[in-house]
Amino acid sequence: MKKLFFFYFTILFLLFSCSKGSTENPEEPKSEEPDKEEPITDEENTYFTIRVPEDYFSIITENWVVSHDVNNGNILDYARLKNGSEITLKTNTSSLVTEHNISIVNVELRDSLNKYKIxxxxxxxxxxxxQLGEDGLKYNYNVSPIGKLTFNAVNLDSPASWILSNKYGTTLLASQSLTRSENLTDISIDSLPVFQENRYLLSIYDVYGNGKYLFIDNLSNATTITVNSEQMKGFDKTIPLSIPEVGEYHVSVFGFEDTEEFAEQGGHILALIFNTVNDEIIADTLNVGYLDAFDKYITYFVYTKDNIKYSYRKYGDPPTGLSGAGVEGWSLEVIDSSVNNFQFNVTSPKTFSQQSHFWSAFSDSEDVGSNYTDWTINHGNSYKTFYFKLPEEILTTYPQMDIEGLNYQNSTFHFNAYDYQEFLNASFAQPNPEMLHDHEFYLISQ
Structure with missing residues (x-):
């Protein structure tokens, strides 16, 4: 009996001990801390990128890009532009940008004159x-002559305009003299430059609006060349241009071979009619000449009457026709000339594809020197009020930039074969400067 009691006592003791131990030292489950919430922030969203090539900006300029909200003119972002850089403009994702205005600010600081161009x-x-880049226009380059000669043209019949040129453009840098007797004119040029590649073109338009030409080859140093009107020939093709009764006009045609690059003010000159000789041409029509010897041309026609200027430029083939560019039917009424609240009414004989408006200000004082500020705003065919604002950093950096003093100057209305968005794409997004060579516009001054 004692043995059995001892056995039960031992079992009870063990059970009690285990129960007590588990109560005093329970194995508590590890509690997981709740995830801490990350602070909510607006992510930045890139909505515009601009790339600047190496050596694009002059070392004497400082340049900026500024983005504005199209609806209220608020500044969305801005940045300093430097050569060889890629700049991105950003906004918070909560501020969705569908379209915006971009301004390029160019500052040129000189001792004599500071220029601020926007x-x-x-x-x-x-x-x-x-992608910022060049406009693709090449300009005439200087070539050193290898000698000189004397040139004479005699018995020219009633010339109103004449020009002597070679592939480098006009070369009339030497002294010249004209002798007139009734309807006949003699031209003499001393020290006409002789070049390695020599082919001069003499082009003449008479008072009746008709043109003639003569190629002069195989020129050599220290010789005298004499030509006369009987050697002159009519152009291979002419395009009639009705001469406006009033106003002033300018016509020029430059010819190039396939192997030659286009060059502004370069190439053989088939016509160069300045407004200074308008009164000498008594005909109603100017027959603008072209030659089969050339494969491509640059044709210019500019007409100005009162405060309206018409400008036409075409690269490539001769134009199918040249309009008299009458300015009848045009009118521009400026209601508010300020930059940030510009309002106007325009009447146009035809629909334009693009427009731009121009303001400028000039100041000159002994304290701060000379300062010139201008602002050009480009639009499509419809106008929406442009709210002008610049970041405080730019305004304080250039205190002589006279934004408040800007005065309205003129408006330009374009009639190009491409629309405004195509213009932006060809200028910047997918650069195609050749597409932009041709232009046709009316500029109306205040």
Whole structure:
């Protein structure tokens, strides 16, 4: 009996001990801390990129890009532009940008004159990537002559305009003299430059609006060349241009072979009619000449009457026709000439594809020197009020930039074969400067 009691006592003791131990030292489950909430922040969204090539800006300039909200003119972002850089403009994702205005600010600081140039482009599409670059226009280059000669043209019949040129453009840098006797004119040029590649073209337009030409080859140093009117020939093709009764006009045609690059003010000159000789041409029509010897041309026609200027430029083939560019039917009424509240009414005989408006200000004082500020704003065919604002950093950096003193100067209305968005794409997004060579516009001054 004692043995059995001892056995039960031992079992009870063990059970009690285990129960007590588990109560005093329970194995508590590890509690997981709740995830801490990350602070909510607006992510930045890139909506515009601009790339600047190496050596694009002059070392004497400082340049900026500024983005504005199209609806209220608020500054969305801005940045300093430097050569060889890629700049991205960003906004919070909560501020969705569908389109915006872009302004390029160019500052040129000189001892004699500081220039502040602002060019704005409205309604730029979101996520656009712009590449700054050249306009693609080549200019005549200087070539050193290898000698000189004397040139004489005698018995020219009633010339109103004449020009002697070679592939490098006009070369009339030497002294010249004209002798007139009734309807006949003699031209003499001393020290006409002789070049390695020599082919001069003499082009003449008489008072009746008709043109003639003569190629002069195989020129050599220290010789005398004499030509006369009987050697002159009529152009292979002419395009009639009705001469306006009033106003002033300028016509020029430059010819190039296929192997030659286009060059502004370069190439053989088939016509160069300045407004200074308008009164000498008594005909109603100017027959603008072209030659089969050339494969491509640059044709210019500019007409000005009162405060309206018409400008036409065409690269490539001769134009199918040249309009008299009458300015009848045009009118521009400026209601508010300020930059940030510009309002106007325009009457146009035909629909334009693009417009731009121009303001400028000039100041000159002994304390701060000379300062010139201008602002050009580019739009499509419809106008939306442009609210001008610049970041405080830019305004304080250039205190002589006279934004408040800008005065309205003129408006330009374009009639190009491409629309405004195509213009922006060809200028910046997908650069195609050749597409922009041709232009046709009316500029109306205040």
């Amino acid at each position: 060019t704005s482009y409205t309604s730029v599409e979101t996520n656009a990537i712009w």
